[in-house]
Amino acid sequence: MKGQQPPAGDLRLVDLTKRFGVFTAVDDLTLAVPQGSFFALLGASGCGKTTTLRMIAGLEQPTSGKVLLGEQDIAGLRPYRRPVNTVFQSYALFPHLDIHENVAFGLRRRGIRKVGDQVERMLALVQLEGYGRRRPAQLSGGQQQRVALARALINHPQVLLLDEPLGALDLKLRRQMQIELKRIQTEVGITFVHVTHDQEEAMTMADTVAVMNAGRIEQLGAPADIYEYPATAFVANFLGQSNLLAADAGGRAADDVLVTAHGARYSVPAGRARLTDGPAFLGVRPEKLHLADGPDRVPAGHQHVGGVVTDTSYVGVSTQYLVRTAWGSELSAFAANSGLGGRLAVGTAVTAHWDPRHAFLLPRAAGADDQTAPLLDGPPVGALP
Amino acid sequence: MRSPLRTLTRRGLLTGTVGSAALLATAGTLAGCGTKGAQQTEAGCKSEDLSATEKKVAFSNWPQYMDTDEKDESKRPTLDAFVAASGIQVTYTEDVNDNNEFFGKVRNQLAGCQSTGRDIMVLTDWMAARMIRLGWVQKLDKSKMPNVEANLLQSLRGRSFDAETQLAVPWQSGLAGLAYNANVTKEIRTVDELLTRPDLKGKVTVLSEMRDTIGLLLQSLGHDPAEFTAAQFDDALNKLKKAVDSKQIRRFTGNDYAPDLAKGDIAACIGWSGDVVQLGFEDEKIKFVVPESGVMLWSDNMLVPNKATHKANAEALMNHYYDPAVAAKLAAYVNYICPVQGAQAEMEKIDPDLATNPLIFPDDAMLSKAKVFMALDEAQEKEYETKFQQVIGA
Amino acid sequence: MSALAHVPASAGKPAPPPVRRGRSRLLPYLLLLPGAAWLLVFFALPLVQLASASLYDPSGSLTTGYAMTWAFGNYPDALQAYWPQFSRSFLYSAIALVLALLMGYPLAYAIAQKAGRWKNLLLVAVVAPMFTSFLVRTLAWKTILSDNGALVGLLRDVHLLGPDGRLLATPIAVVLGLTYNFLPFLVLPLYASLERLDPRLLEAASDLYASPLRAFAKVTLPLSMPGLIAGTLLFFIPATGDYINAELLGTPNEYMIGNVIDSAFLVRLDYPQGAALSFLLMAAILAIVFVYLRKAGTEEVL
Known part of the structure; x- marks a missing residue:
């Protein structure tokens, strides 16, 4: 497809650190995301997962460390020069543009004139055919979310970053979108880096999950491996x-x-x-x-x-x-x-x-007592079909 | 699809309704009937005098045209003396800033023979003349103003717009002549110098008061501003236009030339004696010049408008200010030409310097050069004013 | 509804209010009454009166009164006599508008997006000059631009002005005065628009390959359009009708149409002409506004 770049290789973060004043948001983080995989960064709010994502997008400058895409360090590149696109938590759709123009935005900025076909195909991919002339405010939350996805995907980025993209949706819609996202990722084969605080979301969708806590990665692996054999007490109780x-x-x-x-x-x-x-x-x-x-x-x-x-x-x-x-x-x-x-x-x-x-x-830290799970409000992980 | 359509329609409907109601209500009454004449007659617009029962009088004057106490700005000694002596309460308002503007303020009431709420208003000759011409001013009772009868300067009696001297009583008078700032230019003596000298280019202002500016120009051309022809007016106007076109004249001003002259932004101008006297106190290099060809004499006059209900009280007040001792106190404060004979002698007791200042008490030589601008009828006024305004750019 | 709303259409649509009867149905109209009455008495009626005055027989006078002769000739006559002042008004206020935009847009943007805790202070600073009278502010500019003032001295020293050059009593002074006096009217609506601009949209634009300049052109500018249009109109309309700046900072060669109308009503007492000029000015401004809104195409403003 036109505009598609050759795969650049794995995304690797090397010794990535971000400090805001005295607060260390991301602490000497090193991880590798294999090309074409669906990678989830899982953690409670404030654990540094969004900051990590923003450093990959270029919206935040790392205090130190590297962001490698293949062999190239993109840490110094301005966001609009990175082959990386983001689906924002708030979607950040342009309210003054219709859906068609929202989706075409990235192509037009790269000077591509004929965008109609690509936009139509992308809208079809996210099942929004015929919505091109509507404004974002006229769509439901789920539809807006899919527009945000289409708007990022159409650029065929090396890496697609998803920042809690399903957070604003209700439970049923969220389930539906999880399946949808996974389907699309399989279809386009782009590396997805998905930030979420929802353990279930991470487990359903990701090939690899990294559980973050206080700016560090506690455990990284396939969802079933982490669940079945957690590495730390934090992981054991955060994931299930x-x-x-x-x-x-x-x-x-x-x-x-x-x-x-x-x-x-x-x-x-x-x-x-x-x-x-x-x-x-x-x-x-x-x-x-x-x-x-x-x-x-x-x-x-x-x-x-x-x-x-x-x-x-x-x-x-x-x-x-x-x-x-x-x-x-x-x-x-x-x-x-x-x-x-x-x-x-x-x-x-x-x-x-x-x-x-x-x-x-x-x-176990010496002196720490039993940590037993409290009675849950909702159904536990894996308890539902 | 953006949805303001519905609200717009509703809003449009409402404005439409309001608008058409207004049009319906007024179109019938206004369109097609024009306005009535503003002319009033003594018989047609009678005023009642309640002075006997109401001991008060409302006095509208220009700002800073009344003496105030040195220690307490809110006290006005000569006015307070009148209140104490007569028992008449004076409501003193400084609401005359501009003759034209004031005319606009009272026009509708006086044209409709209604009260303006004022018993005395102070207006310049030509505006006083217009008011008199329109029949908007009450005749005064000379027998109630013996001081005016006795002490009014000879040259201010029997003026063309008030031949019997029974409609307008001068409050203060003044000269319109040349002024310059000796800090930034050398002496000027004639109107021609002002309008042509190359070193003054762009540093000259003239008054937007047509009678003062054109009057001086008429004199510089050898014509008499008290009696001139339309052709002579055009002569003077052409002379002015040349100076405007050559950019000699920077702009046309009211009172606001004074700070510019003091700062030296303008080097010379046509100005009023009273302003220049006051500037001279602060900087003696700012000087007033009476050109050889002649100078314009004007007065601000006290008038009693139609429907003013305290004429007798107003006359008592006018009479008070024609007491030479009172007039001298006022003149010592405002520094304009005092229209009251005998005030000069009283001034010697207050301030001997001022008593010999020819711009406050002009000598006969100066008064012989001073002319009062001709009274114009309405057609002349409109024609001349329009021509003049075209030259000054408005 | 504004297209700026982010709320998903489906989220929590309120149930329609129960139908009310009687007095409460009249309530909106009752609320409208004071405003409508005000408009009727102080806007609609004088407007009709002005319109009829503009059609009086021009040979009438104050003394004899004016006859209504439907003298439409007053309009071409007035235009012919004063078209230079007319075009000058539009030229000056257009130049002033451009200057004000160059200053006001970055200012509004900085206050709305970058000022942080200084925001309120800066807003007060923008509005503060309005606490003094228009006249006083304009007179202050006379001092600033004075021939012997520091500014003119500086400009002469760097040879931007000739040794006899001046600012006061030139078109520059009038345009500067207009720019200064009406700047807050431009800045405040712009600020209101830019303040609502979600910085995340700029991040999104940047993420989608828009350089800062493109992001401005494609996101910031269109989203600030309502404020920009409101601001330019609030600036342009009074600036075009203004006469104080030309009167105090200019010379007869800089007089604008406002000065002419002022003189027609107050000095020359030519009421039909003054009224005709007022209506011409109003019509010209309305036409410009109409074309402008058509071009700008924003229903959001109206």
């Missing part, structure tokens, strides 16, 4: 929920790492342990924690802890339980409402058990 028991790792025994927690002995497969000695968190996801009537009903090979049900919460596909242990921590457990077991009443003594292959062992 976890029951983290304060424990002490006591060295390896064969393929396992031995753990002591609250006076009981447990083990975790060595491949799921981030450490072998010292203070540790023994982690189990709530949906991997099962409840049984007593220790004798625990399946072979499972490890367990006793407790009392203190709260139940029925959310349709599953029921959430809070189980108070003998030492007072409340573990949470999700049981799928598959019709196989009855529901447990508050006050019932239960044994919570798990398969050690589903547990994970994380480093």
